[in-house]
Amino acid sequence: xxxxxxxxTHLIKTRGQHVTLRCSPISGHKSVSWYQQVLGQGPQFIFxxxxxxxxxxxxxxxxxxxxxxxxxxxxxxxxxxxxxxSALYLCASSFWGQExxxxxxxxxxxxx
Amino acid sequence: QQQVKQSPQSLIVQKGGISIINxxxxxxxxxxxxWYQQFPGKGPALLIAIRPDxxxxxxxxxxxxxxxxAKQFSLHIMDSQPGDSATYFCAASSEGGxxxxxxxxxxxxxx
Numbered sequence: 001x002x003x004x005x006x007x008x009t010h011l012i013k014t015r016g017q018h019v020t021l022r023c024s025p026i027s028g029h030k031s032v033s034w035y036q037q038v039l040g041q042g043p044q045f046i047f048x049x050x051x052x053x054x055x056x057x058x059x060x061x062x063x064x065x066x067x068x069x070x071x072x073x074x075x076x077x078x079x080x081x082x083x084x085x086s087a088l089y090l091c092a093s094s095f096w097g098q099e100x101x102x103x104x105x106x107x108x109x110x111x112x
Numbered sequence: 113q114q115q116v117k118q119s120p121q122s123l124i125v126q127k128g129g130i131s132i133i134n135x136x137x138x139x140x141x142x143x144x145x146x147w148y149q150q151f152p153g154k155g156p157a158l159l160i161a162i163r164p165d166x167x168x169x170x171x172x173x174x175x176x177x178x179x180x181x182a183k184q185f186s187l188h189i190m191d192s193q194p195g196d197s198a199t200y201f202c203a204a205s206s207e208g209g210x211x212x213x214x215x216x217x218x219x220x221x222x223x
Contacts, residue, residue, distance in 0.1 A: 004155075033210065042118075042201050042213030043156065056210050090155050092211075099144035099208050103155035 002027070004093050004104035012110045013081050021076045021107045025093030031055075032074040033101060034066055035090040043090055049074055050096045078109075086111045114139060116204050118214025125221050131189040133217045135202035138183065142204040146211070147176065147187045150199045159200075160187075192221045 005024045013019050025032050031050040035043035048056035049068035063079045072093075078085055088108050092101035117136045125131045135145075144163060148156035162169045162176040162185065169176045175188040189196055202214040 035211075040216075042203075042216050043211070045210035045212070048210055058210065094208070096208070099205055100146070100158065100161065101211060102158065103148075105155045108153075 004091055004102055006091050006104040006107050008107060009105065010108045012112065014112050015081055015083060017081050018077065018079050019081060019109060021089050022073065023091030023104060024073045026102055029093035029095055030072050031094045031096045032068055032072065033092045034076045035092065037088040037090055046076070081111045083111050085109065114212055116202060116212050116214045118202050118217060120217060121215065122218045123220070125192045125219065127192065127194060127221055127223050129192050131192045131196070131219055132186060133200055133202070134184065134186045135214050136184045137204050139206070141206040143207065144205045145176070145178065145185050146203050148201045148203065150201065156201060194221045194223050197221050
């Protein structure tokens with residue numbers, strides 16, 4: 001079975017630009033969560049979605065937004081990129097109401 | 113109160129030895145405690161997880177010990193191998209929600 005997939009794998013942007021990251025959950029999983037992992041730190045929670053509804057939001061500015069589609073895939077959007085947004089962005093999927101989250105390989109974003 | 117504190121930051125163990133990583137939490141609402149293994153450039157992979165109604169869980173060479181009264185839990189890797197060299201993260205969550213991660217432990221197993 002395919003795991004969580006994310007695209008693109010790597011991305012280079014300049015300050016002020018906008019970026020869209022994509023995630024496809026494991027088949028049968030209806031919940032998707034997004035995390036930001038800065039080099040040398042643990043992942044930080046950004047959003048959790050279930051059935052296209054936002055079910056949780058971390059301490060991130062409004063420049064960060066996300067959505068979930070009817071097929072349960074998800075997009076993370078970041079506007080007005082800052083140098084500090086450079087990180088590995090991770091997507092995790094799970095059955096709703098179950099704790100186990102399975103992570104994708106991540107998208108490495110570099111903001112210059 | 114949402115923090116999970118992990119130690120040590122780095123660990124060097126000889127092949128065949130036991131690796132021990134510790135975590136502590138404050139929020140008593142946490143009800144799920146997973147450990148993830150992450151290799152450079154990869155996403156975290158679930159290793160083993162425990163709920164607070166169990167004091168110990170073992171899967172192969174990996175064991176979680178859980179002390180509810182002390183609000184601490186630890187990962188033990190028995191017979192550590194060079195292939196175990198990676199960064200390990202403990203985490204906690206409540207009611208299936210967001211995972212709160214520790215700061216990570218970089219494990220190096222020397223041959």
